[in-house]
Amino acid sequence: MNHQLVSALAGSEGPIVTPSASCFGAVTIDAPEWGADGEERSATAGRLRDSVRFTLELLEAQPQLVKSPGERPRVAYHDSCQSLRQLGLRAEPRRLLELAGYEVVDLPDIALCCGFGGTFSFDWPQVAQRLASWKLDALSKTGCSVLASDNPGCLMHIAGAAGRRGLDLRVAHVLELVAEHLA
DSSP states (O other): OHHHHHHHHHTOOSOEEESSHHHHHIIIIIGGGGTOOSHHHHHHHTTEEEHHHHHHHHHHHOGGGBOOOSSOOEEEEOOOHIIIIISOOSHHHHHHHHHTTOEEEEOTTOOSOOOOTTTHHHHSHHHHHHHHHHHHHHHHTTTOSEEEESOHHHHHHHHHHHHHHTOOOEEEEHHHHHHTTBO
16 A cells, blocks of 8 residues: 555655654655665655644744744644654644644643554553543643544544533644634
């Protein structure tokens, strides 16, 4: 599958912006381990940009793209494993949200991620549920009613757990929140 994706993208030009750190890491870091290496993959991987860094650079270069903030809504930010550990994204998503007019709050007591990644929640549902509960307990300490992340898997996991608890919580991708504040 990775080979098909790389082949499809190889004929394009310019940067290729990935929707999540998992997608970025699959082509730029993991593909050689899966046997998908070569000149075509290297050339394509060199053009890949993760969406958070790409958008952050855009807003830093063109701050006029963001509406002048009145109120600064508070948003709790959840680091995904791939973003934090694989790509080293820690300050970038927070800075991006701040540039878009949000006050970013870190989740307390969350030093480790759950490893939800893909099949984890299916293989170990009790563990996944416990970790989602742990995240929601940490979120409740922030007083935030919005939680952001850049990982669709994390967002679905947390939103599902919040729904089962009956919480009034908005779970949103960081880029969705940024888009709402664009001029």
